[in-house]
Amino acid sequence: MIDKNKSNKNIKTGYGMRTKIANAIIYVILTVLALIWIFPLVWLILQSFRAEKGAYTTYILPKNYTFNNYIKLFTETDLFNYPRWFMNTLVVAIFTCILSTLMILGTSYTFSRLRFKSRKPMMNVALILGMFPGFMSMTAVYHILKSLQLDQSLIALVIVYSGGSALGFMISKGFFDTIPKALDEAATIDGATKSQIFWKITLPLSKPIITYTVLTSFLAPWVDFIFVSVIMKDNYQNYTIALGLYQMLTRENVNAYFTQFCAGAVLVAIPITILFIYMQKYYVEGITGGSVKG
C-alpha cells in the first residue's frame, strides 16, 4: 500500500505538466463524444414537444412548443390506439415476468443446489439450446400457436416470451453458487425439506438476483419487435408499444405522426431508462460474472 502511494507521487511530480495537458485533451474528447451520444436523445425530446406539423423541419430547435403530441396519443385513438398498446404491453409484461422469474429461479436453483442423476446432461442440453436466438424458429412457433388457435393473441406473446426463458438460467445459477452450502446443511439437520430451504433460506438471501431476473423479464416485451410482428400480423388491437410505434413511421404515416411517435417513444423510454440505470450493476455482473472470476 505504502509502496503504491510512493510511486504515484513520483509519477505526479515527474509528469505533472504532461498529465495536465493529457487530461485536458481527454476532457475535450469526452465532451465531444458525450454531445454526439446525447444529441439524438435531446432531439427526440425536443421533437416530441414540437408544435409545427410535418415529419422533419429545416431547423433543429422547434419554433413553438406544445403538449399536444402527448395529449393526442391518449385522445385520438381511432387509428393508433396508444393507451391500448400500452396496456397490452403492461399485461403481457406482468405475466411474462411472473412466469419467467419462477422458471428461471427454479431452474437455476435446481442446477446449482440439487443433485440428481441427469443433472449434467440436462444442463448441457439447456446450454446448447440457449445458444442460438429463439426467433430463428419463429415461423414454427407461429404455426404451432396457430394450430392451437392462439395466434394474434396476447396469450401467445406471454407463451413466446416466457416459454424458453429457463434457458437463461446461467446468471442466477452463478449467484446461487455463491451462497454457502453450509446454510443448507444446517437447515437439513434441523429437519427442513428442500422446498423449505429454497423458499425460506435461499430466496431471502437472493434479493439482487431476484431483482435482476424480475426486471429483465419485465423489460423483454417492451423492447421486442420481432415476435410481435410475426405473431400479431394485422391485428392492430393486440399490438404492443414497439410494433405500434413502428407503424407510426411507415411512409404513409410519418408526415402526420412523427411528433406523436416522438412523444410516445419518450413516454416508454422514461420508465425503461430508470429501470435500466437502477439495475446496471446487476446487469454488468451477470454478463461478466464468469470472465471476471476466471
Add this chain to the structure above:
Amino acid sequence: MEDINVSKELKNDKSLFFNALKKGNLITKLSFIIMGLGCILRGQIVKGLIFLALQVSFIVYILNSGWYYLSNLPTLGKEVQRQVWNEELQIYEYKPGDNSMLILLFGVVTIFAIGAIILMYVKSVKESYNCELIRKAGNRPPTFKDDVKNLFDKNFHKTLLTLPAIGIILTVIMPLIFMILMAFTNFDKTHQPPGKLFTWVGFENFKNLFFSNSKMSGTFVKILIWTFVWAVFATFSNYLLGMILALLINKKGIKFKGFWRTIFVLTIAVPQFVTLLLMSRMFQDVGPINILLQKLGLTSQAIKFITDGTNAKIFVIIVNMWVGIPYTMLITSGILMNIPEDLYESAKIDGAGPVTAFMKITLPYMLFVTTPYLITQFVGNINNFNVIYLLTGGGPNSLNYFQAGETDLLVTWLYKLTVNEQNYSLASTIAIIIFVISATLSLIAYNRSASVQKEDTFQ
C-alpha cells in the same frame, strides 16, 4: 466421480426393467400390458391410476388422430382440397383435403408423445416391480402422500423443472425440429395449405441455395460475406473503441466519472427500437441531417446515407458504434480496473507511451479474459436483426438479389422470406445454416469460458 456414480445407477435402473420381465410375478408381468396395474393392486392406487390414465389417453389419441398424422408423415398428405358438386343444394362445396402443415406439425407431436409414453411405460413397469420387491421384504410401499411429500424434498428438482421443461419443449425444441424438417420440403408461396399440398423434396433447397439456382446462390454468397464482414467490423469496432472510452473515463485524474458513465449508459437504456428508428429517419435523403448539412453549405446534394448500397453498409456500421460503444464501456469498465497497476507503472518506467501500454498490456489481458464475451458478441452480431432491420430494412433493394437488399444479413433475409414471401422452406434452410454457424462459435466460447470449467472448484 459423479459421472461414475451416475452410470452405475443407470445400469441398476435398466436391470430393474429386465429383472421385472425375468423374475417378476404374475401381477408384475401383467403390468407390462396394463400400465400401473402392479401399483394399483399393491396399494399405490393414485399413482397406478395416473399410469393407467396416461395409457388410455395415449391409445385414444393414437386411434383418434395420431395414427392419421403418423401414417401421412412420409407423404405429407395425398388428398388435395377440391370442389365437389352438391346435388341437393345445387352448389359447389369445398371438400377439405389433407393439410400438409398440420400433418407435419402433429406428426412431430405424435412422435414426441410416443417417446414420452415409452418413458412412462418403462417407469410404470419398474415401479410395479419395485412394489413387489418392497412387499417381499415385508415393508409397505410408499403411499401417494409420501410421493407428494417427496416432490417437495427428495424429488424437489422434478417439481421445479416441470414447468420450465414443458415450456422449453413446446416453444424451443418442437419448433426447432419442425423448422429443420421444413427445410426438406417445398413449403412456399405456391404450396400453401390448406389449398395446396407440399411434400418432401430432400436436399433440393440446399442444392438451390448452394449452386443450382444461380440468382439464389449468388444472393446467398453475397449476404453470407456481408454478414461476416458486418459481424467482424461491428464486433471489433465496438470492442476496441468501447474499451478506449472506458480507459479514458477510468484514467486517474479525470473527474465526474459517474457523470460521464451515466451519459453514455443513458443511450443503452433507451429502447433500441426508439433510437434506431429515430436514426433511420434522421439520415434519410430528405431527413434533418441532410437538410442541416445543405443549409450549412457542407454539401450541395443530399448524401445518400441509406439509399446507396456502399454508403448504407458504412452507415449501419457507424450507427452500430453509437449503439455498442457505451455497452462495451459499461461491461469492460470493471474488468479494466482489475488489471494490476504495477504492470502499467513498470511499463512507464521502461518508457512505454500510452499506445504501447494499450497494445502490450491492456489488449492482451482483455483478450485473454473476455474471449467468451467477444465470441458471444460476434454471434450476436451475426444475428443482429434489430440494427439492420430498423435502420435500413435491409435496403437498398437490388435486382441482383433474390428477395433481399444490399445490407440484409442472413437473419433479416430469413425474416423477409418468411413474412413477405411465405417462402418457409428456403427460410428454414437459411435458419439451419445460421444455426450451424452460431452453434459452432458458441460451443467454442462455452468451452473456453472459465466459469464452466471451474464449476465444481468454485462451490
